[in-house]
Amino acid sequence: MIAVILIKVLIIVALVLGLGAFLTLVERKFAGHVQRRPGPMVVGWHGLLQPLADGLKLITKEDLFPSMGNRILYNLAIILALVPAALVFAVIPFGPEFSIGSISVKPILTDVNVGLLLVFAFGSMAVFAIALAGWASNSKYALIGSMRKAGIVISYEVVITFAVMGPIILAGTLSTYEIVQNQIQQKLWYIWVQPIAFIVYLFAMLAETGRVPFDIQEAEAELVTGFTVEYGGMKFGLFPLVEWYVEVLSLSAIAVVLFLGGWSPINIPFIGFVDPLFFLGPFSGFVWFILKLSALFLLTLWIHWTLPRYRIDQITQIAWSVMLPLTLVNLVLTAIIAPLIWR
């Protein structure tokens, strides 16, 4: 039993860090093609080894430290950023339960019955890393950037919590695994009945992960790069890795679980599921999950590389006076349709 858990932990850690590094290449190629240029082409076939080269370069760089900063907190901020972001993956179900020989394995690390609450608790813990990174650097750009980002995270954490309330009511549980199970049983992806919540969730996801149009904490033109400005080498590299890749992946996975039916194939509301990938047999669930996850990730990239950014006051204004009322309206609508779906 412990062996199974250890294997799961290893897979998740390897996936989070390895995939995160590889996604930098995906992003650079994607950005390149959006802007009609080829992107990295030199290192390896079509730049396939670029993440390795980047990593080597970042690791071998000189470790600079601002002279009046606080060294303990400066380093602690990196750990505080990485650990909660990686912990979110503990409650993400990657596929249906399967069995090897006599052992049945759920592809989720811990199926706690408050999984979603944990996701948002860990998600908001990113605030500490950001606030400390900005404060310990002893630089005004870093401090302004971290205050902006912390304000955004707090506003959108409220919004995102209200947005996921709809799917929770429809599923009647907080466990991520059972939310997917209930969608399969009710033969309904919740996106069909919760479109408002889904759109609000996407906005909040972009804001929490510091993606355009909400990347005001970086705002290269005014703040250099915001709260990471005093970090160098791999210490700098870890912040975008966590924010732009690990957090986007985890929040997209939660969106897939909540709105797109997790590992279930294409859904026709109330009638059933159509599986064009039936020939994959037991692997089809995992492939569907990965496909949906990649679709959401690419959507994020698409938005990132095509839109300009909002001003800070516009961002908080949107959160409190557009998004929050929308989620409340959605909550009322959910209360009306919920009995129809529970049946």
Added chain:
Amino acid sequence: MLSWIAFSAFSAIAISFSLGVVFASNPIYVILCLLSVLVAIAGIFFVAGAEIVGAIQLLIYAVAVTVFYVFVLTAVPWEKALKKDSHYRVEGVLSFPLLIALYGQMIFTFLLGISASPKGEFKRLISSFGSTEVVGGILFSKYILAFELVSLVLLVGMIGAILIGRKESQTYDSP
């Protein structure tokens, strides 16, 4: 066995960092120690199987409350934050008997709670329903009046905060 190891680890963390909360002189270390204590207590809740309480401990105390301490501290000028002579020492000593009384009340309530449910009825409920449903059920049946009153108080507090925090259309400075 495994849960005992986890429990003692979390307890050790909680106790040692709560000493840090009391004795550290740098306010930002105090806040970080407080954060560690709260996270460790959430861990103890998880070990005890009270998942909903642990998650709420993380969400409300470790994030929502502590974040505002960090905010205040990062916005306050550093010389003011380090000043020590503003601590209310006399008042602290005077309030000590009250503190003892509060702790006494807490221990008394705890003992009362143990004797109230000696057969572990809640444990049976939780194992058959899951802790979230049990908490919801109790809140909306036995404690419905207290729950509604608390939500009313929170609503009043929220309206007050909005009133205080709103932008004044006219201030004393404006001509």
